[in-house]
Amino acid sequence: xxxxxxxxxxxxxxxxxxxxxxxxxxxxxxxxxxxxxxxxxxxxxxxxxxxxxxxxxxxxxxxxxxxxxxxxxxxxxxxxxxxxxxxxxxxxxxxxxxxxxxxxxxxxxxxxxxxxxxxxxxxxxxxxxxxxxxxxxxxxxxxxxxxxxxxxxxxxxxxxxxxxxxxxxxxxxxxxxxxxxxxxxxxxxxxxxxxxxxxxxxxxxxxxxxxxxxxxxxxxxxxxxxxxxxxxxxxxxxxxxxxxxxxxxxxxxxxxxxxxxxxxxxxxxxxxxxxxxxxxxxxxxxxxxxxxxxxxxxxxxxxxxxxxxxxxxxxxxxxxxxxxxxxxxxxxxxxxxxxxxxxxxxxxxxxxxxxxxxxxxxxxxxxxxxxxxxxxxxxxxxxxxxxxxxxxxxxxxxxxxxxxxxxxxxxxxxxxxxxxxxxxxxxxxxxxxxxxxxxxxxxxxxxxxxxxxxxxxxxxxxxxxxxxxxxxxxxxxxxxxxxxxxxxxxxxxxxxxxxxxxxxxxxxxxxxxxxxxxxxxxxxxxxxxxxxxxxxxxxxxxxxxxxxxxxxxxxxxxxxxxxxxxxxxxxxxxxxxxxxxxxxxxxxxxxxxxxxxxxxxxxxxxxxxxxxxxxxxxxxxxxxxxxxxxxxxxxxxxxxxxxxxxxxxxxxxxxxxxxxxxxxxxxxxxxxxxxxxxxxxxxxxxxxxxxxxxxxxxxxxxxxxxxxxxxxxxxxxxxxxxxxxxxxxxxxxxxxxxxxxxxxx
Amino acid sequence: xxxxxxxxxxxxxxxxxxxxxxxxxxxxxxxxxxxxxxxxxxxxxxxxxxxxxxxxxxxxxxxxxxxxxxxxxxxxxxxxxxxxxxxxxxxxxxxxxxxxxxxxxxxxxxxxxxxxxxxxxxxxxxxxxxxxxxxxxxxxxxxxxxxxxxxxx
Numbered sequence: 001x002x003x004x005x006x007x008x009x010x011x012x013x014x015x016x017x018x019x020x021x022x023x024x025x026x027x028x029x030x031x032x033x034x035x036x037x038x039x040x041x042x043x044x045x046x047x048x049x050x051x052x053x054x055x056x057x058x059x060x061x062x063x064x065x066x067x068x069x070x071x072x073x074x075x076x077x078x079x080x081x082x083x084x085x086x087x088x089x090x091x092x093x094x095x096x097x098x099x100x101x102x103x104x105x106x107x108x109x110x111x112x113x114x115x116x117x118x119x120x121x122x123x124x125x126x127x128x129x130x131x132x133x134x135x136x137x138x139x140x141x142x143x144x145x146x147x148x149x150x151x152x153x154x155x156x157x158x159x160x161x162x163x164x165x166x167x168x169x170x171x172x173x174x175x176x177x178x179x180x181x182x183x184x185x186x187x188x189x190x191x192x193x194x195x196x197x198x199x200x201x202x203x204x205x206x207x208x209x210x211x212x213x214x215x216x217x218x219x220x221x222x223x224x225x226x227x228x229x230x231x232x233x234x235x236x237x238x239x240x241x242x243x244x245x246x247x248x249x250x251x252x253x254x255x256x257x258x259x260x261x262x263x264x265x266x267x268x269x270x271x272x273x274x275x276x277x278x279x280x281x282x283x284x285x286x287x288x289x290x291x292x293x294x295x296x297x298x299x300x301x302x303x304x305x306x307x308x309x310x311x312x313x314x315x316x317x318x319x320x321x322x323x324x325x326x327x328x329x330x331x332x333x334x335x336x337x338x339x340x341x342x343x344x345x346x347x348x349x350x351x352x353x354x355x356x357x358x359x360x361x362x363x364x365x366x367x368x369x370x371x372x373x374x375x376x377x378x379x380x381x382x383x384x385x386x387x388x389x390x391x392x393x394x395x396x397x398x399x400x401x402x403x404x405x406x407x408x409x410x411x412x413x414x415x416x417x418x419x420x421x422x423x424x425x426x427x428x429x430x431x432x433x434x435x436x437x438x439x440x441x442x443x444x445x446x447x448x449x450x451x452x453x454x455x456x457x458x459x460x461x462x463x464x465x466x467x468x469x470x471x472x473x474x475x476x477x478x479x480x481x482x483x484x485x486x487x488x489x490x491x492x493x494x495x496x497x498x499x500x501x502x503x504x505x506x507x508x509x510x511x512x513x514x515x516x517x518x519x520x521x522x523x524x525x526x527x528x529x530x531x532x533x534x535x536x537x538x539x540x541x542x543x544x545x546x547x548x549x550x551x552x553x554x555x556x557x558x559x560x561x562x563x564x565x566x567x568x569x570x571x572x573x574x575x576x577x578x579x580x581x582x583x584x585x586x587x588x589x590x591x592x593x594x595x596x597x598x599x600x601x602x603x604x605x606x607x608x609x610x611x612x613x614x615x616x617x618x619x620x621x622x623x624x625x626x627x628x629x630x631x632x633x634x635x636x637x638x639x640x641x642x643x644x645x646x647x648x649x650x651x652x653x654x655x656x657x658x659x660x661x662x663x664x665x666x667x668x669x670x671x672x673x674x675x676x677x678x679x680x681x682x683x684x685x686x687x688x689x690x691x692x693x694x695x696x697x698x699x700x701x702x703x704x705x706x707x708x709x710x711x712x713x714x715x716x717x718x719x720x721x722x723x724x725x726x727x728x729x730x731x732x733x734x735x736x737x738x739x740x741x742x743x744x745x
Numbered sequence: 746x747x748x749x750x751x752x753x754x755x756x757x758x759x760x761x762x763x764x765x766x767x768x769x770x771x772x773x774x775x776x777x778x779x780x781x782x783x784x785x786x787x788x789x790x791x792x793x794x795x796x797x798x799x800x801x802x803x804x805x806x807x808x809x810x811x812x813x814x815x816x817x818x819x820x821x822x823x824x825x826x827x828x829x830x831x832x833x834x835x836x837x838x839x840x841x842x843x844x845x846x847x848x849x850x851x852x853x854x855x856x857x858x859x860x861x862x863x864x865x866x867x868x869x870x871x872x873x874x875x876x877x878x879x880x881x882x883x884x885x886x887x888x889x890x891x892x893x894x895x896x897x898x
Binding site: 069070071072231232234235236237238239240241242243244245247248250256281299300301302304370371372373374420421422423424451453454455647651652654655656657658659662680681682685686687688689690692694695 | 759760763764767770771772774776777778779780781782783784786787789816817818821822823826830833834837838839840841842843844845846849868869871872874875876877878879880881882883884885
């Protein structure tokens with residue numbers, strides 16, 4: 001077992017202060033050759049100037065290690081490198097690069113900790129330093145947590161600048177001119193005499209040079225790319241059917257495969273009879289897997305047909321078989337024993353709420369990620385290496401886990417990350433890859449493409465957490481006076497990181513994120529998290545804890561504001577103690593002409609949430625048509641400190657709003673007889689085009705840090721919709737999906 | 746059986762009930778049409794059979810024998826974009842892009858029938874194609890842009 005596997009099996013106590021300090025991974029220090037995985041594959045005359053810039057005779061390749069699942073990560077990362085390197089996106093190749101510890105995600109380490117992004121206390125900073133060290137130690141090359149830009153904003157520009165200065169130094173050595181007198185432009189060094197030398201031509205010399213350690217970054221006023229609308233590097237391919245996704249790969253002599261496992265995710269297989277399936281056309285082999293079978297065939301459809309023809313007796317589900325039992329478990333978890341964290345406890349909630357109180361229950365269901373491309377992996381098992389082509393957010397986990405499974409060294413596991421047809425957190429798991437490896441091991445030497453059917457993908461999704469809230473509060477003198485929110489859910493971190501043999505400790509900040517970390521000042525203000533026992537297996541779903549908790553927090557705050565007789569937007573502005581947060585709320589107030597009268601049957605709702613460091617406010621307008629609720633219009637404003645690409649920002653904002661609204665409208669995952677009842681999209685629709693409102697977007701750049709936009713627009717969407725429906729109909733929705741109580745047209 | 750795809754004739758040896766999608770993808774290597782749901786619900790697999798919009802995941806290959814099958818690869822390519830593809834590029838519609846082959850094939854067929862659609866007509870024509878990323882506002886905008894271009898304005 002290799003070093004990576006050993007380390008990933010360790011428990012990382014990032015809450016401990018013992019190893020604080022001594023974290024020295026300067027973004028400018030790419031000194032030792034082992035820090036750069038690109039050097040392994042270079043031939044004479046090629047250069048890898050930092051782990052992010054590779055130059056060969058064919059041209060410049062920018063390495064963009066955060067995976068692209070549709071969020072435009074390749075373009076944004078490439079633009080940050082290109083800004084300083086002085087190349088344009090139309091003249092470079094973009095490649096996700098190999099799995100390597102050097103591509104570890106600093107920003108994600110910060111996000112995993114139970115401190116708000118603005119908490120700069122010594123304890124918070126020390127814990128971040130430890131987590132940073134831990135992340136570097138195991139080389140968590142993870143895409144997630146809306147961290148791609150936050151993590152790369154300085155790191156990637158620095159890589160571009162270092163490469164540029166190295167190329168100038170190479171030109172100086174070759175030409176005898178002074179590097180400080182040179183310019184760079186579109187992949188060329190321009191000498192003082194006007195002569196232009198291409199980066200490709202300088203690569204052989206540059207490859208032998210020592211990289212400069214300290215290179216200043218350009219002033220924002222001189223940026224050519226950042227902040228300007230760009231054409232995504234993948235937009236033509238994705239508009240012509242020529243983009244190759246993992247599921248589209250083809251190799252000579254390739255076999256096709258699928259799996260069929262216990263529909264209760266994680267359940268065992270008691271027995272099976274494959275005799276009918278074995279004789280079906282095109283079937284090469286039927287293989288027993290943990291909890292099910294795999295079929296290797298000569299065509300994906302034939303593999304699907306044969307998998308369905310295997311007769312199987314399933315074992316019991318490893319969690320309660322019926323939905324009622326899941327809710328009952330949460331209901332029983334509001335106890336002192338289950339108390340997990342209390343990040344907010346201002347004033348004296350107990351004393352104030354002793355008598356006159358509103359006490360209510362809120363619920364949020366399990367959800368599937370259900371990206372439109374089902375998971376797949378192509379695996380080729382060689383004598384001393386395994387090649388894996390798959391869409392993944394966790395290439396290093398795959399490397400370590402396949403090494404464990406096969407006995408090979410991690411460096412012999414070659415993961416080639418593919419473009420993904422969506423993820424929303426789905427591809428943070430790697431069990432499907434391990435199944436594909438097990439199948440490919442049955443036919444050594446031959447590439448095997450394993451594809452999940454949609455039904456298999458839905459049944460084995462690692463779900464968005466189920467969550468329940470109990471709320472109490474009171475208003476006094478026209479103001480919100482006391483707010484007490486208790487949330488119970490199973491720990492997402494425990495479920496998800498547990499599958500990787502990792503633990504971030506007993507306290508799971510996800511239980512309270514989106515509620516216990518909001519910048520409101522309420523005189524008596526308490527948020528408490530209760531950790532329920534594990535139920536169905538869970539994973540990060542676009543915006544994670546905030547996807548349920550902002551619904552609880554912002555809906556109940558709305559109830560209290562109405563109870564106070566105050567205005568939902570004005571009262572929130574009064575209560576917010578953070579200027580950046582107030583800025584986004586003022587923006588949607590301005591955009592929506594908040595406060596102007598609406599016709600009878602119409603209503604406006606507002607919600608605010610800060611998640612992943614990004615404050616977002618949304619106003620939703622609805623009409624009660626008599627036949628159902630129509631969502632007319634959404635106004636959304638966010639502050640990410642700095643927008644890298646306005647087009648991509650606009651797409652992420654609108655997409656996030658639609659994702660949040662669509663799931664709140666009509667999506668839930670429920671269990672009956674231990675199985676997920678929603679087998680396919682007809683039972684998990686989300687928003688359809690005709691239901692889609694006009695969405696107006698505004699970007700603010702007042703925030704102190706550069707933060708992400710992939711997830712933050714999701715959390716405020718559901719409560720803004722619920723609050724709008726209340727304004728239009730006086731019906732308060734305390735449980736998602738809302739389609740259980742109202743019809744949408 | 747013989748299948749004519751994008752103007753080329755192919756001889757394939759498959760079961761009559763194999764869905765057209767899997768013949769295109771696994772037998773012929775034409776991967777523009779995508780597998781999303783397998784039950785004709787999401788529309789990612791949309792192609793044309795004799796100009797008619799069909800969900801190829803649920804359309805038996807034998808039903809397309811002797812017909813002209815058109816996939817997204819058959820209406821344009823990166824060097825010669827179809828007007829609808831050009832509009833999709835201009836509006837930068839795609840996020841993950843996985844549904845967009847089907848969206849574009851549905852939109853192109855619709856605009857052939859009606860190159861001056863109202864908002865309601867666009868909503869009616871496009872609402873049976875699922876997009877999980879939420880590109881609907883951009884799809885509407887791209888259809889309007891393509892319609893303008895197809896009208897020669």
